[in-house]
Amino acid sequence: MTSPAIAQFIDAAGRRRRMVIRLDATAGVPLYEQLRAQVSVMVAVGHLEPGCRLPTVRALAATLGMAPGTVAHAYRELERDGSLVGQGRRGTFVADEPPHSEPLRQRRERLAAAADRFAFELRQVGLAADEGHGLLDEAIHRLASEEEATAG
Incomplete structure (x- = not known):
C-alpha cells in the first residue's frame, strides 16, 4: 500500500x-x-x-x-x-447541495451525541470535567501531529 x-x-x-x-x-x-x-x-x-x-x-x-x-x-x-x-x-x-451529504444539523447532532457519550464515560471513571477537556485537547493535538508528520 x-x-x-x-x-x-x-x-x-x-x-x-x-x-x-x-x-x-x-x-x-x-x-x-x-x-x-x-x-x-x-x-x-x-x-x-x-x-x-x-x-x-x-x-x-x-x-x-x-x-x-x-x-x-x-x-x-x-x-x-x-x-x-x-x-x-x-x-x-x-456542489451547493451534494447528494448523500450529511446536513450540518445532523452532523452537529451526531457530535453532540458523541460528546454526551464522552461525558458519561468521564463520569463512570470518576474524572473531572477539566481532565476530560485535557484528554480531548490531547486527542486533537495528536491528530494534528499525525497530519503534520504525514505531510512532512
Whole structure:
C-alpha cells in the first residue's frame, strides 16, 4: 500500500485546508475509483463542504504521483453524480447541495451525541470535567501531529 498523501484545498471561507488521500496500486480497484470514493466520502461527511475548491487536476495528480487523466476521470465521475461542479478556469468545487451529504444539523447532532457519550464515560471513571477537556485537547493535538508528520 502506498503512503497517504496530503492535498490542499480551499474551503468556502477561502482558508487553506488539507485532505488525506490513501491510494493503493495493488488493491485491484482502479486508482480513479479509489480517489472518487474517498472524495465522495469526504463530501458526504462534510470534510469537503459545499463551495470548497478542490485542487486542480494537475496539482492533485502531482501530489498523488499519478497521471492527470486519472484525476480528471475521478472528477468527471464526481461531477456526473452531482458531488462536484466544474467551473472551467475557476476550478472544481463541491456542489451547493451534494447528494448523500450529511446536513450540518445532523452532523452537529451526531457530535453532540458523541460528546454526551464522552461525558458519561468521564463520569463512570470518576474524572473531572477539566481532565476530560485535557484528554480531548490531547486527542486533537495528536491528530494534528499525525497530519503534520504525514505531510512532512
